[in-house]
Every structure is written in structure tokens, then in C-alpha cells.
Amino acid sequence: MPSNKKRGAPVRAKATKADKRTLPDIVPFGFPKNREDWLETAVTMVLPFIRQAASWAGVESQLTSPPKISCSWLPGRATSALSSSDYNEASNSYEIVISPLLGKGWKGGEDYTQAVLAHICHELIHCIVGPDKGHRGEFPKVATMIGLEAPYRHVAFTEGLRQQMHEQIVVRIGEYPHTSIHPVKKSGGNRQRKWVCDNCGKIIRCAGDLKALHQCEDGSTAPFVLAN
Numbered sequence: 587m588p589s590n591k592k593r594g595a596p597v598r599a600k601a602t603k604a605d606k607r608t609l610p611d612i613v614p615f616g617f618p619k620n621r622e623d624w625l626e627t628a629v630t631m632v633l634p635f636i637r638q639a640a641s642w643a644g645v646e647s648q649l650t651s652p653p654k655i656s657c658s659w660l661p662g663r664a665t666s667a668l669s670s671s672d673y674n675e676a677s678n679s680y681e682i683v684i685s686p687l688l689g690k691g692w693k694g695g696e697d698y699t700q701a702v703l704a705h706i707c708h709e710l711i712h713c714i715v716g717p718d719k720g721h722r723g724e725f726p727k728v729a730t731m732i733g734l735e736a737p738y739r740h741v742a743f744t745e746g747l748r749q750q751m752h753e754q755i756v757v758r759i760g761e762y763p764h765t766s767i768h769p770v771k772k773s774g775g776n777r778q779r780k781w782v783c784d785n786c787g788k789i790i791r792c793a794g795d796l797k798a799l800h801q802c803e804d805g806s807t808a809p810f811v812l813a814n
Contacts, residue, residue: 653680
């Protein structure tokens, strides 16, 4: 009798406990075109893994749709902060921000791609349990399940998850295509210019030609001249 099975069809093996933390088998069509494409692809690949871990941990997900992600300076945060996540009521979605500090050249020879992936995992957990929960309660349950190292304010993978991320994500989509950007510190100098009354020598400081708005207290009509 002819078999109903299609020739060449792969035979799916039953899932075992050893497959418990396997990332979803999502293979993008080619490497991401740019930084934002890479971040969105990484979220697409990692999110089902985090959701599955949350389910195993008995945590109900607050995330109904994939969060938006971008590379930008964190609003209202010190430049030393590397990532954040929050719910945007205007767009009715969660948003993740990755700092431009994270990139090639960050902290010398540190693996910046793994650091970005670790922060993506960290922020996805915040989105799933709710950003207002902090790093207590349900957060450590999911973080422990996927393989984030404690303390959770210090974002890092266990060695096993690091290797898994490399084999199942980095090999497929490449390194994070971004070079670390360090903000230029503003000069603390005074931008105002120094002016001197040509009659009595009184000194004032003001910007540009605003000296014309000032009249010396000595009552003279002598102009203020730019000091050397």
C-alpha cells in the first residue's frame, strides 16, 4: 500500500526536558540591513523564548504584541544607563531603548553583541511582567528560568545561555552593526564676553552685541568696549 507520508518530509522528534531552553527556530532571510533591522530581528527571535520561560515560571505575560525597539539615549536617565523599557500609551505598545554606548569598542574588547542581547532579554522580561514590578517578584522567576545572572541590575548571561545565544542568534544574524558612541562633555567655560566701560573701566559680561543695551552707571555715554 502506498504511504500517506510525503517523501523527504522531516520527522519531528518529541520534545524532551533537554530541549527546555531551546530558542525558536526562526531563520531570517539574510543578515539584517542596518542597526534597527538587527534590533527588531533580535527581538523577534528572542521574544518567544522569553514568553515560554514566563509560562514555565507560572508568570502571566502583560505583553500582547512585540515591543518596539530603538537605539537612542535614554530619556531622563544618566548616559551611563544602557537600556530601558516602558509602556507608551500614545502608541499602545511597549518600547525598549538600547543606549548608543553599547556597540563595537564598548569597554575595550568586551563582547558587545552578547551585551546587547542580554539587555534585550532583560527588558523583554520587564515588558512581560510589567515595568512597574522592578527586579523583584515575578522578574527573578523568569530571569532565572532563561539563564540571566543575579543580581539582575547587573545584566549578564550565564555561560550556557551565552553559548546558546551565539549559536542560535549571532551565527544567524551576525554581530550588532553599531559602533559605540560616547557623548561629548560640554565645556564648563563661560560663553559670555567681557566688556569694559571706556569711561570708568566698569566691567560687565554679556553675550555678543547685547552690550548696546547696557549704559554705565557713571551716567556717561561712553561705549563699552570688548576686553582683551
